Amino acid sequence: MDWDRFEEEVGAFLRDELRVEERPGPQASLYRSGLLDSASLVQLAGFLEEWAGVSIPDRDVKIENFDTLHAMKQYLRSRLPSA
Amino acid sequence: MPVSLRERVELPKSHGGQGLDAARELAGLLRRQCETFPDCQPLTILDRQHDEHRLPLGALWQRAREVRSALGERGLRRGDMVAVILPTGFEIIATFFGVMLGGAVPGLIPPPSNRFADENIYAAHLTSILERFGTRFVIAEPAVAELLLATPALRALPCQVLQAAELRAAAGAFPIVERSPEEVVLVQYSSGSTGLPKGVLLQGGAVVNNVRATAARLALGAADVSVNWIPLYHDMGLIDALLMPLLCGLPTVLIPTLDFLRDPSLWLWAVHRYRGSLSFAPNFAFALCAARIADRHLEGLDLSSWRASVSASEPVLPETVDAFCERFAPYGFRRSALKPAWGLAESVCLLTGIGADEEPRSLRVDRDALAQQDLARPVQEDGVRLTSCGRPYANCQLEIRNAAGTVHGEGELGEVWARSDCLLLGYHGDPERTAAILQGGWLDTGDRGFLHEGHLYFVAREKDLIVIGGEKYAPQEIESVLNTVPGVRAGCAVAFGVMNRNRGTEDVAVVAETRLTGEDELQALREAIRTEVARHTGLGVRHVLLVPPGGVTKTTSGKLARGATEARYHEHWA
Numbered sequence: 343m344d345w346d347r348f349e350e351e352v353g354a355f356l357r358d359e360l361r362v363e364e365r366p367g368p369q370a371s372l373y374r375s376g377l378l379d380s381a382s383l384v385q386l387a388g389f390l391e392e393w394a395g396v397s398i399p400d401r402d403v404k405i406e407n408f409d410t411l412h413a414m415k416q417y418l419r420s421r422l423p424s425a
Numbered sequence: 426m427p428v429s430l431r432e433r434v435e436l437p438k439s440h441g442g443q444g445l446d447a448a449r450e451l452a453g454l455l456r457r458q459c460e461t462f463p464d465c466q467p468l469t470i471l472d473r474q475h476d477e478h479r480l481p482l483g484a485l486w487q488r489a490r491e492v493r494s495a496l497g498e499r500g501l502r503r504g505d506m507v508a509v510i511l512p513t514g515f516e517i518i519a520t521f522f523g524v525m526l527g528g529a530v531p532g533l534i535p536p537p538s539n540r541f542a543d544e545n546i547y548a549a550h551l552t553s554i555l556e557r558f559g560t561r562f563v564i565a566e567p568a569v570a571e572l573l574l575a576t577p578a579l580r581a582l583p584c585q586v587l588q589a590a591e592l593r594a595a596a597g598a599f600p601i602v603e604r605s606p607e608e609v610v611l612v613q614y615s616s617g618s619t620g621l622p623k624g625v626l627l628q629g630g631a632v633v634n635n636v637r638a639t640a641a642r643l644a645l646g647a648a649d650v651s652v653n654w655i656p657l658y659h660d661m662g663l664i665d666a667l668l669m670p671l672l673c674g675l676p677t678v679l680i681p682t683l684d685f686l687r688d689p690s691l692w693l694w695a696v697h698r699y700r701g702s703l704s705f706a707p708n709f710a711f712a713l714c715a716a717r718i719a720d721r722h723l724e725g726l727d728l729s730s731w732r733a734s735v736s737a738s739e740p741v742l743p744e745t746v747d748a749f750c751e752r753f754a755p756y757g758f759r760r761s762a763l764k765p766a767w768g769l770a771e772s773v774c775l776l777t778g779i780g781a782d783e784e785p786r787s788l789r790v791d792r793d794a795l796a797q798q799d800l801a802r803p804v805q806e807d808g809v810r811l812t813s814c815g816r817p818y819a820n821c822q823l824e825i826r827n828a829a830g831t832v833h834g835e836g837e838l839g840e841v842w843a844r845s846d847c848l849l850l851g852y853h854g855d856p857e858r859t860a861a862i863l864q865g866g867w868l869d870t871g872d873r874g875f876l877h878e879g880h881l882y883f884v885a886r887e888k889d890l891i892v893i894g895g896e897k898y899a900p901q902e903i904e905s906v907l908n909t910v911p912g913v914r915a916g917c918a919v920a921f922g923v924m925n926r927n928r929g930t931e932d933v934a935v936v937a938e939t940r941l942t943g944e945d946e947l948q949a950l951r952e953a954i955r956t957e958v959a960r961h962t963g964l965g966v967r968h969v970l971l972v973p974p975g976g977v978t979k980t981t982s983g984k985l986a987r988g989a990t991e992a993r994y995h996e997h998w999a
Contacts, residue, residue: 358719359717359719361716361927371952373965374952374955374956374959375952375955376951376955376965376966376967376968376969378965379928379932379965380959380963380964380965381709381713381894383965384686385687385688385689385717387687388473388686388687388688391687400683401568403683405956405959
């Protein structure tokens with residue numbers, strides 16, 4: 343896990359596995375803008391779980407936590423055990 | 426402890442379908458299976474952490490009887506409606522049977538975690554369902570039980586909210602209620618145009634008849650192993666993924682639905698590990714697996730044991746069939762293993778399908794003849810390519826009728842009507858709607874299609890329902906949300922489904938009238954629409970088209986014309 347590569351690696355997952363053609367900026371909305379559907383959001387959560395090595399409970403898989411790259415990063419950091 | 430999915434295991438051999446032939450009724454048959462084969466381990470649950478849990482029939486039977494007694498102590502009566510809201514696992518199965526053993530009528534409802542809906546909206550929606558169906562007990566996972574208990578409107582209802590863990594009592598304290606095949610044993614909730622679901626009442630005999638017909642068409646035998654992720658609140662989940670293997674005595678592996686959606690390869694690896702042969706899933710799942718699993722996740726996968734992977738509950742696209750078969754052929758998947766089928770909750774579940782040795786077939790028909798003359802005229806090239814849903818089961822007759830009720834011949838498009846010994850008894854508390862769909866022993870399925878060489882080809886739905894990933898949604902559910910979004914002209918917004926052939930399922934499209942004109946305002950409104958629809962229904966809106974007043978087509982009597990509006994802007998979702 344390398345936070346400096348976060349945008350790049352999530353971007354690659356969105357492009358290669360979820361077929362999102364546009365490359366979103368950190369604050370760009372993925373779900374509210376219609377780029378992702380709810381099934382894709384769940385799949386993205388699966389990817390992030392593996393990427394960050396944290397567990398993401400089903401109840402946390404919601405728009406607030408995954409709509410933008412920035413929100414995802416913040417959420418994942420909150421799930422990491424505190425140093 | 427997590428298991429290795431690459432490692433092959435043999436699940437304990439089944440007892441080979443004994444009893445199903447002579448059985449007439451669901452609860453009694455299950456009882457006999459559990460009492461005769463208590464050590465058989467037919468149920469395995471596998472989750473995304475690769476944790477594996479197995480349960481012997483004897484333990485399931487013991488737990489079901491505890492639930493029955495605990496509900497008996499709380500005043501459960503024969504015929505009571507009981508809502509069960511639990512995740513895929515042993516408790517939902519034991520609870521479902523425990524309710525049935527008390528002579529009551531269980532109905533499975535999705536937990537909120539399967540959607541992104543706001544919890545309070547979920548609680549309000551659930552409360553209206555419980556009130557409408559006169560539900561006397563809700564058995565829910567802890568978070569949902571707490572949510573419901575904190576909902577004032579629900580506390581006012583004569584309905585007890587219980588957690589599964591509370592249901593502890595001596596297994597034999599209350600008797601098992603004997604049922605006749607004619608008695609209603611379960612209710613399926615199916616999407617209704619009022620925003621509230623319809624309660625499809627099913628008799629024990631009808632359920633057994635449907636299971637027997639599906640098992641016969643697929644030539645199920647003692648060597649079969651069922652592997653599924655489809656949610657149990659879905660008709661195909663409850664009937665074909667759970668009850669059919671249990672009643673036929675086949676091992677069944679269940680994967681929690683969200684775990685499959687997070688990692689679709691889990692389904693394929695479970696087939697590999699357990700040498701799975703039998704599955705049921707909607708078209709989108711085949712498209713998802715074909716398009717969205719990287720090759721590196723498939724190294725060493727062996728799908729050669731899969732012999733009946735049934736695709737039903739949403740249109741089966743020929744390109745999805747081709748894509749799945751081509752993608753997984755190198756891993757041993759045979760084309761004859763993909764089995765398109767068709768059915769509906771009102772007939773318990775499936776009514777048509779192809780045989781054990783048949784490959785999926787498709788037919789090209791002339792586009793204009795189909796659209797303008799209701800004729801399916803086969804052509805060699807171009808045209809519309811449709812997948813056959815197979816032939817009617819032995820216990821099912823189909824008729825294609827026109828609006829006046831005249832029966833059509835082969836190749837003529839019309840309304841699909843079905844007669845069978847597995848039709849619903851009726852909709853709970855709704856005699857008018859029951860009379861509208863059940864006429865002279867025939868069921869109006871609400872689908873349009875035609876017969877060709879004995880095979881049913883589905884063409885479209887009569888009713889404006891949106892089907893996403895095999896789950897049905899009424900457009901009115903979405904439209905009632907649109908009407909509350911500031912900026913949308915109330916009563917002038919429509920929602921409908923448009924097929925996304927890449928995803929293999931429908932997307933939601935919305936056309937809404939607005940007086941706003943500035944691009945920033947319009948963009949903000951599009952986002953507000955997506956946010957509110959997701960909050961209320963859990964659905965993502967793919968296409969939002971904002972139009973000036975008059976842009977939504979209405980009928981002469983002022984009703985929303987969804988189909989005409991969809992066609993008017995077809996280039997936006999082509």
